[in-house]
Amino acid sequence: MTRHLVLILGDQLNLDNPALEDFDSTQDAIVMAEVSHEATQVWSHKARIVLFLSAMRHFYAALVHQYPSGLQGSYLKLDEHSFATLKDAWAQQISLLKPQKVIVCEPGEYRLEQDLIALCKEMNAELVVRDDTHFMCSKADFIHWAKVNKQLRMEFFYRKMRQKYDLLMQGDEPVGGAWNYDAENRKTFGKSGPQNVPAAPQVSIDGLTQTVIDTVETYFPNHPGSLKNFIWPVTRAAALQFLEDFIKNKLAGFGDHQDAMWQSANSSQSPYLWHSLLSTSLNLKLLNPREVIAAAVAAYHQQQLPLASVEGFIRQILGWREFIRGVYWLDMPKMGEANHYKHTCTLPSWYWTGDTHMNCMKQTINDTMQHGYAHHIQRLMVTGMFGILAELNPREVEAWYLAVYVDAVEWVELPNVAGMALYANGGRFTSKPYIASGAYIKRMSNYCSHCKYKPELKTGETACPTTTLYWNFLIKHYDTFSRNPRTTLMTKNVDRFSEADKAEVQARAQYVLQQINAI
Template identity: 50%
Template sequence: MNHPTCRHLVLVLGDQLDAGAAALRDLDPARDRVWMCEAVDESTHVPSHKARILLFLSAMRHFRDALEAEGIRVHYRALDAEADPSLAVGLAEAIRILRPERLILTEPGEHRVLAALQGVAEAGAVPLEIRPDDHFICSRADFDRWAAGRKGLRLEHFYRHLRKREGILMEGPEGAAQPVGGQWNLDQENRKSFGRQGPGMVPEPIGFPPDAVTRGLIPLVERRFANAPGSLERFDWPVTAVQAREALDEFIRNRLAAFGPWQDAMWTGEPYLYHARISAALNLKLLDPRAAIDAANAALEANQAPLASVEGFVRQILGWREYVRGIYWREGPAYLDLNVLEAHRPLPSFYWTGKTDYACLGASIAQVLEQGYGHHIQRLMVTGLFALLIGVEPREVHAWYLAMFVDAVEWVEAPNVIGMSQFADGGLLASKPYVATGQYINRMSNYCRHCRYDPKESVGETACPFTTLYWDFLDRHRDRFANHPRTALQWRNLARMDSERLGAIRRQAAALRDGLATGESARG
């Protein structure tokens, strides 16, 4: 008879590196074990950026070492062992060796992973206890209660609900509290561009050069994932909770005040500008979102940052981050296959190489290849916008974002791409498609100064592809959006265009799309 060698086997995934996680809370070092696994399939089910792979592996090993320093026994399956199992195979092996009475798991961040682990537990006839992930401010159950019976699940309504419930950036007596400053939303103050003069001197964000653990992993990543996209030359991401807190503190001290006004601006050679660069630490659970919100609020109270910047930062974490997680779990795995605009074209190959003569795309993709990072406007209004305008299969766009960004985990990435960026969910998440001509990019960046294409032109050899494809998008989707209350103005502008010019735009857009499909255009 096989007797258990441990009471509980606590499963810790690569994006659950929180010492206070629900699964670890009542762990008994004498009777329980922690299981962690560096699984090949977690880096290859999409062709992950080398920096993303290295970040996960290094953060996992640092977390393992911290647990062991506390006297906790960790059953750790390293990628450089003799065999490289999938997550499911690794867990099945651990169950066979340790024979636990029970498996305990904090809610995973991905449907695929949850299903795989549930399948192993069932096959091994071991009870699996799944605990709510209280890293988040709004539980899945709370989100479902908020969403129940609503015609639309709008961010603004959810954000106000959480602000009230949590008392964040609120003032006044309980039950009658109002938003600090009298307004819920200060977006209008947070959409400035740098103009022709540029941003000037921008404080460099703190970086964390690879330590011994990270340096030891670099040859492994380069060898085992030689064909993966991206570079490790500038890897300096936080890989521990201490480093994550240092990154937060540096942002609050040096860049939060300017974050709000210029959070949508872009500039060549400035990948971070005033952005926090803490999203990866948040999503690996190295940093608690409450700590980030509290730090920003403290800066407001100390007059170290204006309300517009603090509100814009809080909105990203308390509002958007919690909101997209709720959408992801509420909608289920089928959400990833939504495609209401019937977009079926392949993703252009230059998304993986950066070799294009479109300056904005070239700069944004080269930055991602080098650093695994791009801020939200580069994602939404450059790389995402182009994919939307040419009609790329949303699942392909989703796979690219999940692969290429160090902060990408599916619960946050998929709704941002499927819903916000590609409008593939038909308006469940975003009320309208985010489409614009090249003039938007010209206004918010200096990319167009270095480009052979003119953002004002839609037809001709120097016409900006974004501008051509914008009008073609409006034309192709006229029936769906012409009477939409938030898009009617754009389609009225289309209606005023003479038929001859519209015909030329259609032909040029078709040639652009066909050229991208054959690799004959957009080459560097």
């Protein structure tokens, strides 16, 4: 009989994993498993599959190295077993090892948590789920914060976290006199475009990763995406190199243009710009958010980097990342079922190919398929915003985001898509839907200058579909938008429309929705 069976999931690749806290290699066992269902429950991008499997295999190799006298348990490779699901693999290992306890760190996905609870109940196995200390706000602390705050707003939560961890603070007040510099983080590139963009860091494809690439091409040949541009860290050492590169070469320029987008002939740089590329390493737990924040704060003090850049970066990690994780667990499973607007339209086929005349969508989706990556404004204000304006079924859009981005884990993907991009949860933690006409995309990018559609036109053959659907959405939801102080100015523009103008916009919108796969 085994004392403890420690289960390690694919996004828990840290040696200080709480599940390993009292691990004894002489009487405990570790199990990690690769199963096809985790790649096929959504039609996962090949780069996402490679990232998880290669990082898992490298981590298990590090565990073996950690215990040179021997490690009990199993690493179940995809091509060495017939288990379809993690639940099947876990059941076999529990039956085989007969542990006194099954120990795991809190899963990052509600589905896996429920599967594990149900399995251990079925098999009469004692389950111990340990708090995930990787995060800077525990589930319990977030629940307490949510109970004492009337509104779930990231800004209020972020201020509390800054105070709690004494980050960029002077006593009780923020350094610089302002809690955030978001208004300074929205600059465009102008007509000249981005200048002196730092090169993206690179990783070497070692033998283990190449084996995984070959396995993925064999087992998932028809899955979307390319592996030609795979640059993602799969070890802690590589993740630390990415962190060092960002602090040294990108952080100073990050703040000004973090919302800007650009179509460039240099495809190796245009998707990345000054973004950190650290989300995969954080979400797999190859990096700890505390060390990432500490590196940014140290650079601010030692190198006198712009406060707006450093604060904007820290806000994404200490504020948004922790907040999103909190609301996910607070609102599951209903978050995964939410459909505030009752949208039912089918996801256009070109979301998987980029084969559309809408250049903003084409560029963002092509970046996504080539790299498994697009930055937050491309996700929120291009593909996401089109999803709500085109009345796409939230379940299909959410599955797409979970499938195509290398950093997608459900706790972070679902709230961002259901809550931010689609407003599917009816503003549970946002004050308004994030919608705009094509004018926003024109202002923040050069996409429109390469497009057949005109962002200033709402009707006619060359009208921008985003613009048409934006005005149609405002007309359709006029009453709600007119009562919201954050959106009432939008509806004042609708007030200028004649009934004939409205009818023309609505007719064009219906045409766009009916012909959506051809636009």
